[in-house]
Amino acid sequence: QSNYEDLQKIEGISLIAGNGEKNDILQQLIKIDFHDTVIRVKPAKYLKKYDNVPKNKSSSLHTRAWLKIQDGCNRFCTYCKVPYVRGPARSRTVEDVLEEVSNLNSNGVKELVLTGINLGTYGRNKDKGKTNLAKLISLISDFKGIKRIRLSSIELIDIDDELLNTFKNCSKFCHHLHIPLQSGDDKILNLMNRPYNTSIFYKKISLIKQVIPDIAITTDIMVGFPNEDSNSFSKTINFVRKICFAKIHVFKYSNRKECLAALLPNKVDNRVKKERSKRLQDLSIELFYDFQKKFLNSIADVLVEDEIKDKEGRIYSRGITDNYIKVIIPDFIGKKGEIVSVKLNQISSNYVISLV
Numbered sequence: 001q002s003n004y005e006d007l008q009k010i011e012g013i014s015l016i017a018g019n020g021e022k023n024d025i026l027q028q029l030i031k032i033d034f035h036d037t038v039i040r041v042k043p044a045k046y047l048k049k050y051d052n053v054p055k056n057k058s059s060s061l062h063t064r065a066w067l068k069i070q071d072g073c074n075r076f077c078t079y080c081k082v083p084y085v086r087g088p089a090r091s092r093t094v095e096d097v098l099e100e101v102s103n104l105n106s107n108g109v110k111e112l113v114l115t116g117i118n119l120g121t122y123g124r125n126k127d128k129g130k131t132n133l134a135k136l137i138s139l140i141s142d143f144k145g146i147k148r149i150r151l152s153s154i155e156l157i158d159i160d161d162e163l164l165n166t167f168k169n170c171s172k173f174c175h176h177l178h179i180p181l182q183s184g185d186d187k188i189l190n191l192m193n194r195p196y197n198t199s200i201f202y203k204k205i206s207l208i209k210q211v212i213p214d215i216a217i218t219t220d221i222m223v224g225f226p227n228e229d230s231n232s233f234s235k236t237i238n239f240v241r242k243i244c245f246a247k248i249h250v251f252k253y254s255n256r257k258e259c260l261a262a263l264l265p266n267k268v269d270n271r272v273k274k275e276r277s278k279r280l281q282d283l284s285i286e287l288f289y290d291f292q293k294k295f296l297n298s299i300a301d302v303l304v305e306d307e308i309k310d311k312e313g314r315i316y317s318r319g320i321t322d323n324y325i326k327v328i329i330p331d332f333i334g335k336k337g338e339i340v341s342v343k344l345n346q347i348s349s350n351y352v353i354s355l356v
């Protein structure tokens with residue numbers, strides 16, 4: 001999407017398709033003449049604010065499906081090229097989304113994961129006040145076959161009182177939120193142009209945990225952003241512990257030519273980035289173990305997603321709780337697609353074993 005002029009110079013490429021054009025790639029391949037390079041990329045500057053989002057075929061595990069409802073972003077964090085390549089924030093219409101939900105519902109999907117670049121802005125480019133993410137979740141929850149609704153990720157500042165009330169009151173809403181933090185140092189958050197500081201972040205997370213005590217809050221952290229010194233990194237480690245995230249996805253900063261952060265001085269050495277990344281990954285394992293431990297010996301509802309067989313032929317069912325704990329149930333068969341109540345008996349690093 002962003003470097004198609006460079007790609008065009010490479011010999012042997014027949015088709016370059018942009019993000020908005022990737023859905024009908026097979027039809028495009030059928031039509032092209034393989035002697036020339038065909039470019040089908042709509043530059044982000046031509047994406048209009050009210051353009052609808054291209055329909056993706058929702059990808060599905062049969063029990064769980066990912067449904068894209070929003071694209072683009074207006075925020076311009078200084079390290080991120082998404083606004084330049086995906087264009088401004090825009091949303092699918094409610095009718096369009098509900099039509100797809102209806103199809104997935106008829107096909108036996110039990111859990112829907114709503115996805116988008118900036119999910120919390122859903123509906124803001126539509127008729128003001130008529131639709132937003134909270135209202136959409138309520139409408140989706142009316143489909144009887146859909147038992148769970150999950151969000152792929154949401155920015156902290158988009159969680160307002162209406163949305164928090166929906167999280168609390170919608171019985172189908174999964175108690176799992178992925179909220180990117182990026183850094184635990186206010187100096188770095190400011191340089192990143194993130195729309196909060198650690199104090200705002202802490203207060204909002206405390207409120208969410210107060211309203212939904214068993215919630216899993218996971219996050220993204222970027223290491224090695226320019227000017228992140230050892231003091232900044234220590235602040236991040238301490239803040240991550242203070243928040244008690246259930247899991248952390250760690251990313252290493254890299255320069256993007258479109259982005260303002262590329263102009264900042266005091267770049268961080270790759271070796272240091274690797275060390276910091278490793279420390280946070282180890283911390284994530286520790287935090288997830290502690291998170292799972294809180295639910296040891298409790299009863300949890302598990303959506304059974306598949307069955308696997310080990311070398312000895314023993315069968316295990318695999319599934320997840322609504323707060324994203326992976327559960328393995330030995331000698332348990334024939335329940336794929338069902339939500340079963342089981343006791344969480346033993347913790348492994350990445351999953352919990354239930355002995356029924």
Ligand code: SF4
Nearest residue numbers: 073075076077080082
């Ligand atoms: S990091 Fe997220 S909020 Fe920031 S510009 Fe990128 S997509 Fe937008």
